[in-house]
Amino acid sequence: MIVTDGLTKHFGRKRAVDGLSFSVTPGVVTGFLGPNGSGKSTTMRMIMGLDAPDAGRAMVNGLLYDELRWPLREVGALLDATAFHPGRSARNHLRCLARTNEIPDRRIDEVLDIVGLTAVADQRAGKYSLGMGQRLGIAAALLGDPGVLLFDEPVNGLDPEGIRWVRHLLRDLAGEGRTILVSSHLINEMALTAERLVVIGRGALIAETSVDEFVARHRSEAVRIVTPTPQRFVSALGRAGARPSVDPDGAIIVSGLASSVIGELAAEKALTLHELTPVHASLEDVFMELTSESVEYRSLAPDAEAAPSALVAR
Amino acid sequence: MTIAVPTTTRHWRSGLSHAMRSEWTKLVSLRSTKVTLLVTVAGTLLVTYLSSRSALHHSRQWYQGFDPTNQSLTGLAVGSLAIGVLGVLAMTGEYGAGTIRSSLAAVPRREVLMSAKVLVVGLCTLVIGEALSFASFFFGQAILSGGAPTATLNQPGVVRAVALSGAFLALFALLGLGLGAIIRHTAGAIAAFAGVTLLLPILLHGISGDPARFAPEIIFANSVSAVVAQQAGALSATIGTVLMVMYCAAALIMGAAVLNRRDA
Numbered sequence: 001m002i003v004t005d006g007l008t009k010h011f012g013r014k015r016a017v018d019g020l021s022f023s024v025t026p027g028v029v030t031g032f033l034g035p036n037g038s039g040k041s042t043t044m045r046m047i048m049g050l051d052a053p054d055a056g057r058a059m060v061n062g063l064l065y066d067e068l069r070w071p072l073r074e075v076g077a078l079l080d081a082t083a084f085h086p087g088r089s090a091r092n093h094l095r096c097l098a099r100t101n102e103i104p105d106r107r108i109d110e111v112l113d114i115v116g117l118t119a120v121a122d123q124r125a126g127k128y129s130l131g132m133g134q135r136l137g138i139a140a141a142l143l144g145d146p147g148v149l150l151f152d153e154p155v156n157g158l159d160p161e162g163i164r165w166v167r168h169l170l171r172d173l174a175g176e177g178r179t180i181l182v183s184s185h186l187i188n189e190m191a192l193t194a195e196r197l198v199v200i201g202r203g204a205l206i207a208e209t210s211v212d213e214f215v216a217r218h219r220s221e222a223v224r225i226v227t228p229t230p231q232r233f234v235s236a237l238g239r240a241g242a243r244p245s246v247d248p249d250g251a252i253i254v255s256g257l258a259s260s261v262i263g264e265l266a267a268e269k270a271l272t273l274h275e276l277t278p279v280h281a282s283l284e285d286v287f288m289e290l291t292s293e294s295v296e297y298r299s300l301a302p303d304a305e306a307a308p309s310a311l312v313a314r
Numbered sequence: 315m316t317i318a319v320p321t322t323t324r325h326w327r328s329g330l331s332h333a334m335r336s337e338w339t340k341l342v343s344l345r346s347t348k349v350t351l352l353v354t355v356a357g358t359l360l361v362t363y364l365s366s367r368s369a370l371h372h373s374r375q376w377y378q379g380f381d382p383t384n385q386s387l388t389g390l391a392v393g394s395l396a397i398g399v400l401g402v403l404a405m406t407g408e409y410g411a412g413t414i415r416s417s418l419a420a421v422p423r424r425e426v427l428m429s430a431k432v433l434v435v436g437l438c439t440l441v442i443g444e445a446l447s448f449a450s451f452f453f454g455q456a457i458l459s460g461g462a463p464t465a466t467l468n469q470p471g472v473v474r475a476v477a478l479s480g481a482f483l484a485l486f487a488l489l490g491l492g493l494g495a496i497i498r499h500t501a502g503a504i505a506a507f508a509g510v511t512l513l514l515p516i517l518l519h520g521i522s523g524d525p526a527r528f529a530p531e532i533i534f535a536n537s538v539s540a541v542v543a544q545q546a547g548a549l550s551a552t553i554g555t556v557l558m559v560m561y562c563a564a565a566l567i568m569g570a571a572v573l574n575r576r577d578a
Contacts, residue, residue: 049422050415051577066422077419080412085344087407092343093416099336100420140416 001026001179002047002148006056009042009203016042018203019056024181024196026147029174031194031211032183035291039203040183041079044150047181048077060148072101076141077150081133081157083140086126090117090136093125094143103144111139114169130157138169149173151182155189167193187287191215201291215286222255223262226275236269237262253279333421333430337404341434346403354396354483355446362389362450366457381542382465383475384535386454390479391535393446394486397439398507401490404435405569406500414578428495428570435491436484443483451476471541478551479539486511488562489530495569533558 002024009017017039024030034040045051047058049065057064060075068074084093094108112118115135120128125136134157141149151170155163170193174180181198184190190197190211197214199207207214225244227233230252237244237254240261244254254262259278266273341347365388369380408414421427451467458464467473490507497503511531518526524547526532536544537554549557 045415045577048415048419050418068422071422072420075419079415079419083412083416085340085407085413086411087345088340088343092339096336096339096343097416097420099339100332102332 001062002058002060002150002181004043004047004056004058007043007046007053007058008055009039009046009051010054016203017046017053020200020203020205021056022198022205022208024179024198026179027174027177028195029170029180029182029193030196030198031190032181032198032200033187033190033287034183034185034200034206036185038185038200038291040185040200041152042203043200044077044079044152044181044183047150048075048079050079070101070144072097072103072144072146074144074146075148075150076144076146077152078134078137078141078154079150079152081130081137083137084125084133087124089122090125090128090139091121093136094140097140097143101144107143107145111142114142115139131159131162134158135162138166146178148179149181151180153183153185155184163189187284199287199290206290222253222279223257223259224275224277224279225252225254225262225273226250227252227266228272228274232269233266233271236265236271240265251275329421329423329426330430330433333426334434336417336420337430337434338438340407341404341438344403344407346407347400350396350400350403351442354393354400354442357396358389358393358446358450359453360389361392362386362454363457365389366454366462369458370461372462377463379542380463381540381544382455382458382463383451383472384540384542384544386451386458386465387447387476387479387539388535389450389454390447390483390539391531393443393450394483394531394534395508395511397443397483398486398490398511399504400439401435401487401492402494402503402507403500404431404487405491405494406498406503409498410500418578424573425570428566428573432488432491432566436488439487440481440484443487444477444480446483447476447480465541469541474551475539475541478555479534482534482538482555482558485558485562486530486534489565492562492565492567492569496565496572498572528557530558530561 004023005021007017007020008015020039020043032040032043042051046053047060047065060068065071065075088096090112091108094111095105098105098108109118112121115138117132117135117139120132125133128136134154138151138154141151154166158166170180170182182193194211196210197207198205199214225233230246230250233252234244234246237252237257240257242254242257244252246252259276263273263276366386369385408417417427418424421430455464455466465472467476489510490503493506493510494503497506515526515529515532518529527536527545527547527549533549533554536548537551540548
């Protein structure tokens with residue numbers, strides 16, 4: 001169980017985390033979702049006692065992190081892809097950690113086996129690929145067989161097989177009754193893995209909900225129209241009070257009008273229809289819209305191509 | 315799921331002994347430790363050999379005020395630089411990658427982590443320093459016996475000079491450790507260490523009142539490893555040692571404060 005209460009952190013004048021309160025419960029994977037720079041990693045570092053909050057606090061199993069008797073046996077974390085010395089082997093890295101929390105050496109072999117690094121366990125970790133480094137980080141997180149696990153962007157640098165493996169691992173760990181918080185900036189990834197969501201933007205809480213509820217509440221309906229006379233259709237839709245947009249491929253996207261209404265409108269104005277398809281906004285689109293005001297690093301003019309084409313046929 | 319063990323009492327001592335075991339593993343599992351130790355030992359013995367050889371077969375006058383103990387410990391000056399780098403690396407190795415975050419996840423109380431590092435690096439370098447200092451002494455005397463005055467351990471002040479010189483190697487390692495904790499970057503911390511040990515005596519040399527005698531390497535060479543006073547105005551071994559301990563304490567306390575205050 002992780003509980004944060006009014007967690008706040010400034011970096012200089014910038015407010016990185018802003019009065020963040022949420023809780024992560026055992027037994028399910030909780031996705032920690034937000035755009036880059038929204039404060040996910042900082043929040044996780046504060047839960048781990050690595051960064052000191054300016055206000056508020058984060059508790060794990062009812063205690064501050066540095067009050068835990070054997071922290072690695074209660075909390076495991078993958079925060080950096082390279083939280084190990086490049087000159088040390090995977091086995092020795094895990095050995096150093098195991099010693100501090102009185103974890104037996106056989107557990108090192110077990111976690112090396114779980115993450116599939118047994119064959120390269122005695123090589124210098126500096127030679128590992130990003131994906132292998134990520135696996136070593138996961139091994140370190142699992143070392144103390146902890147009930148609470150934090151993963152910061154765990155699929156970074158993994159190949160598709162590795163990504164699938166992480167998804168299964170997270171769900172298995174949650175199935176064993178553990179508390180799992182996994183951050184991502186990709187909502188589609190979260191929809192596949194997580195059951196609950198904590199969504200933040202600019203360090204502040206946007207939503208704390210289940211994935212299903214989040215999708216149901218925010219998914220918006222739209223209709224895609226293909227016609228040989230798009231300009232006439234657009235002006236007719238405009239007069240009917242809708243605000244259509246035109247996709248690069250020439251299709252018209254309009255929301256707020258049911259397809260039946262549009263069909264009748266076409267008949268009334270004698271406009272030819274080639275296609276009339278109800279579509280829904282993708283999860284990604286919902287997420288973008290929800291966090292659009294809180295995106296920290298925006299590329300120039302992304303809307304031109306991103307907004308209309310983000311609608312997909314159901 | 316593991317069962318939470320709620321506790322608000324601070325298990326300082328048990329935490330420290332576990333953290334020390336981990337620090338020992340960290341130290342011995344790095345190639346840089348072996349390399350710096352090899353340089354420490356080989357550099358010391360090589361310079362001791364050359365220095366002792368250079369003192370052979372001189373005129374009776376040349377041996378006026380000759381200090382065979384000091385002559386045989388000259389090589390430790392090289393050793394003190396290499397072992398200081400070992401101290402720097404023991405700390406900055408945590409910061410090169412994100413290792414410090416793993417270390418603090420395992421040992422969240424920073425004063426425990428810092429104490430464990432100081433104790434393990436201090437004790438290891440003390441053992442190595444003493445062994446190397448006595449080895450250097452006997453090696454040097456063996457060479458000097460080929461045609462120069464020699465010293466033995468039962469002469470007054472000789473054991474003190476040899477033993478203190480060994481302890482000074484540990485102090486140089488701790489000075490490096492402290493600078494590493496303050497600066498947190500390998501290159502920067504090694505530069506600072508070289509500045510304090512190599513550059514400072516040169517910069518202070520020639521200033522009135524001879525402030526260079528307060529510099530660590532000068533204390534080491536002229537006050538601690540000497541039986542016969544090497545230079546007029548040199549500090550006594552006791553004052554020199556107290557001063558060096560204070561330098562190390564200052565660096566370590568500042569380093570601990572940086573570790574405590576800053577985000578990892």
